[in-house]
Amino acid sequence: MSDAPAINEGKQGSYRKARPAWWLVFSREMTDLWMGGKALNLVLVFSVLLGGVAFLLATNSELSLIPPKEMVFEMLRLSLAAAGFICLIIGADSLSGERERSTLEGLLLTPVGRRQIVVGKFLAAVSPWPAALVLSLPYWALLSQGDEAFGLGALWGSILGSLLVPALAAIGMLVSSRSNTNRTSMFVSLGIYLLILVPTQLPGSAQAGSVGQLLKKVSPMEATYHFLEKIIVNSRTVGELTVFLIAPAMLAVLAIGTLLLYYPPRLGLEAGGSGKRSSRGAAVVATLLAASLLAVGQADPATAQEAQDAPFEISIDMEVATVKTGDPVLFDTSVTNNSDADSPPLIVAMNIINLDSEGDVVDPEDWSPERTQYVTPMASGQSVRLSWRVNAILEGDYMVYMVLVPEPDGTNATSHPVASPGIHLTVDPFTRLNPGGVLPLVIAIPTLLMAAVGFVMWRQRRRINQVDAD
Amino acid sequence: MRGFNLDGSTPRTPVLIADDLRKSYGKRPALRGLSFALEPGRVLGFLGPNGAGKTTAIRILTTILEPDKGNFSVDGIGSDQPKLVRGRIGVLPESLGLPKHVTALEYLVFYGGLYGLPPNESKASALRLLDDVGLRKRARSLIGSYSRGMRQRLGIARSLINDPAVVFLDEPTLGLDPRGQQDLLALVNRIARDRNVGVVLCSHALSEVETVCDDVVILSLGQVVAKGSVSDVIAQARGNAKRGAGVRIQVPPESTADALERLDGLAFVKAVEAQSDRSGWLRVDLEETQDPGADLRNGNKALSELLAGSVPVMSFETRGGRLGDVFLQLTEGVGG
Numbered sequence: 164m165s166d167a168p169a170i171n172e173g174k175q176g177s178y179r180k181a182r183p184a185w186w187l188v189f190s191r192e193m194t195d196l197w198m199g200g201k202a203l204n205l206v207l208v209f210s211v212l213l214g215g216v217a218f219l220l221a222t223n224s225e226l227s228l229i230p231p232k233e234m235v236f237e238m239l240r241l242s243l244a245a246a247g248f249i250c251l252i253i254g255a256d257s258l259s260g261e262r263e264r265s266t267l268e269g270l271l272l273t274p275v276g277r278r279q280i281v282v283g284k285f286l287a288a289v290s291p292w293p294a295a296l297v298l299s300l301p302y303w304a305l306l307s308q309g310d311e312a313f314g315l316g317a318l319w320g321s322i323l324g325s326l327l328v329p330a331l332a333a334i335g336m337l338v339s340s341r342s343n344t345n346r347t348s349m350f351v352s353l354g355i356y357l358l359i360l361v362p363t364q365l366p367g368s369a370q371a372g373s374v375g376q377l378l379k380k381v382s383p384m385e386a387t388y389h390f391l392e393k394i395i396v397n398s399r400t401v402g403e404l405t406v407f408l409i410a411p412a413m414l415a416v417l418a419i420g421t422l423l424l425y426y427p428p429r430l431g432l433e434a435g436g437s438g439k440r441s442s443r444g445a446a447v448v449a450t451l452l453a454a455s456l457l458a459v460g461q462a463d464p465a466t467a468q469e470a471q472d473a474p475f476e477i478s479i480d481m482e483v484a485t486v487k488t489g490d491p492v493l494f495d496t497s498v499t500n501n502s503d504a505d506s507p508p509l510i511v512a513m514n515i516i517n518l519d520s521e522g523d524v525v526d527p528e529d530w531s532p533e534r535t536q537y538v539t540p541m542a543s544g545q546s547v548r549l550s551w552r553v554n555a556i557l558e559g560d561y562m563v564y565m566v567l568v569p570e571p572d573g574t575n576a577t578s579h580p581v582a583s584p585g586i587h588l589t590v591d592p593f594t595r596l597n598p599g600g601v602l603p604l605v606i607a608i609p610t611l612l613m614a615a616v617g618f619v620m621w622r623q624r625r626r627i628n629q630v631d632a633d
Numbered sequence: 634m635r636g637f638n639l640d641g642s643t644p645r646t647p648v649l650i651a652d653d654l655r656k657s658y659g660k661r662p663a664l665r666g667l668s669f670a671l672e673p674g675r676v677l678g679f680l681g682p683n684g685a686g687k688t689t690a691i692r693i694l695t696t697i698l699e700p701d702k703g704n705f706s707v708d709g710i711g712s713d714q715p716k717l718v719r720g721r722i723g724v725l726p727e728s729l730g731l732p733k734h735v736t737a738l739e740y741l742v743f744y745g746g747l748y749g750l751p752p753n754e755s756k757a758s759a760l761r762l763l764d765d766v767g768l769r770k771r772a773r774s775l776i777g778s779y780s781r782g783m784r785q786r787l788g789i790a791r792s793l794i795n796d797p798a799v800v801f802l803d804e805p806t807l808g809l810d811p812r813g814q815q816d817l818l819a820l821v822n823r824i825a826r827d828r829n830v831g832v833v834l835c836s837h838a839l840s841e842v843e844t845v846c847d848d849v850v851i852l853s854l855g856q857v858v859a860k861g862s863v864s865d866v867i868a869q870a871r872g873n874a875k876r877g878a879g880v881r882i883q884v885p886p887e888s889t890a891d892a893l894e895r896l897d898g899l900a901f902v903k904a905v906e907a908q909s910d911r912s913g914w915l916r917v918d919l920e921e922t923q924d925p926g927a928d929l930r931n932g933n934k935a936l937s938e939l940l941a942g943s944v945p946v947m948s949f950e951t952r953g954g955r956l957g958d959v960f961l962q963l964t965e966g967v968g969g
Contacts, residue, residue, distance in 0.1 A: 181746060181749045181750060181751050182746055182751075182752070184746075184747055187743060187746040187747055188747075190743075191732075191735075191743050194734065194735060194739075195732060195734060195735075198734050199732075199733070199734040261730075264730040265726070265728040265729065265730030266730035266731070266732060267730075268697070268724075268726050268728075268730070269724075269726070269729075269730070269744070269791065270747075271697060272695055272696075272697070272719055272722070272724045272726075273719060273744065273747040273748060274716045274717070274719040274720040274747075274748065274749075275747050276716070431697070432692075432697050623734060623775065626736060626773065626774065626775045627774065627775050627777065627778045
């Protein structure tokens, strides 16, 4: 017998000092991903993409006055989508890739538990997310120009990204677990990713209907984006939007739970798994997912009940506002039917007067996407809340007010418009982001990453044919 | 449980015992009752044409597949404890996948860790094994730079990192040059003898199985058609042969006609012909007889006849006396 260390049940002492298997698998995967260059290259592409978009946004802000909040939101959206994609394809390669390269058999032949292997691989597949987050932060900070949007974006982007991105990695791994070749795994994963993305790309009109509203809640990606937009751009409270957190959280729990709890005993050399049992398990997961998403869709948040009472009277929830050019001003009006009878249809029209130039009328078309809103007949005592958005286009001193026009009862009749209180709006000059200001960041981060890639390649080349002295 | 492989040496407790292993894929039986035992320090050749059930058998014995019926034990650990079994076996799979971006040392240390070795012990063990397989100097080179032979040797080192009781080597010499094959077979022999490990060697190269193996199991269509020590299996097959025995003689190609003429006239020669696929080789069929030693004597007489006629003899072998003959005889008609 040789003097090699014996590994058996009688040598428990050795096991005590040994590192946990999931850590060993994780470490090896990290080496493969990062030293092998795959993750590093993907993150490099990610940083170039981020830099390019940041530069475009910064440049564009000069022309169309995109406010910092919206730029932060746009960057956040991009970061989540790209980081999710990177982790998804790394997950999609993790098991089918090992099968294809014939390296999985070696792992399965060790006494290590299958769950430990899956956990190690999953953690490695998620590893690009923290890197992507760290790379994104400077862009968000720069584009926010000191706005509180940066803090909110960093906080909620990290939280929601930490739900969504690992969930996508887990989905990639689950697809990979059922695929014998990488091509199949990548193709299916990409299809799933596109399906998840589709609701975010629907036109505004499609999102407005009841199905659109449902999709906003049940689509994890769309719910995440909606939540982030409302929190960062529209300064809504978390309490109002809790329902939009359910879909990404549910996806994370189901995808990661299935991967780490249900799948490991089924990890085998072939992708097939155990036939009926696997199909039954997949059906249970699909049913759970569908049921939970439907439940989310039916959840009716308090924010949906936004109507308040008051007719033929119109009030505004804002009196004064000071903003910078390009900033949006969001406010609500409340229309109430104070009469004893049902109201006729009502039309609410927005007016903006320039106080600096002897009351010149400002064309609201330039300032707001909607100049009027229509209110259907209201019962006695009923009220309706209408949301408005005004983009502060030019600096100056303005009065924004609404006029409520009851629809006349025929061609020979007239009605008595009612005016609302006004909003005294002061628009200060916009502190424009110098597009050149973003350039150092756009260039520096990818350059640093390229240097890291170069270093890794140099180090690997040095080790290719390293020969030890006798 | 029936043991075998006794070649006169004192039997020892087997490290691998398979008992009536059966496995079907759907309605197609892949393995129909595999039973054998392997003692420590011995090399068992696992033979069979393609589709004979070798891969299924190896996958069952290495716990990758579960048998439909039957069981096995490794070093006294039953197949109902696959995790413990995996701790006592080492495997070099036929298609060995190795990562390109790590060094051989890092690779073995990683596997040592998976078997529960602390890092320092794992590293010491890895260096020792790399020394054993002749890769010590290239321990810190990336595996991506290794030749096929070096990769196979590294695979063998990996299969030994847990100091296993049984090592499974699936086609270890596939794709190696003759020198590489020779070196690797010597290494296999050394592993079995020096480390007192039971080795299961799957191979299509019958000559190498004959060279290195003590015992052999021949599978055909999922069934064991022969098993025992290599010499016993050969002798048994010769005894069972229904057709007449014979010899093969190699002469210089230019002397083929002369040799044919001389042998054709001998009374104990039933038929003689030049083998079309092997230049200079003659196939000599001898008359059947009840005397078990007659074949050998008649073969020698044929040889003497040629030498007396100044026909140079380059090579001589008894037909049915090689493992390859036995294999072909036992698996006749089976695709391979």
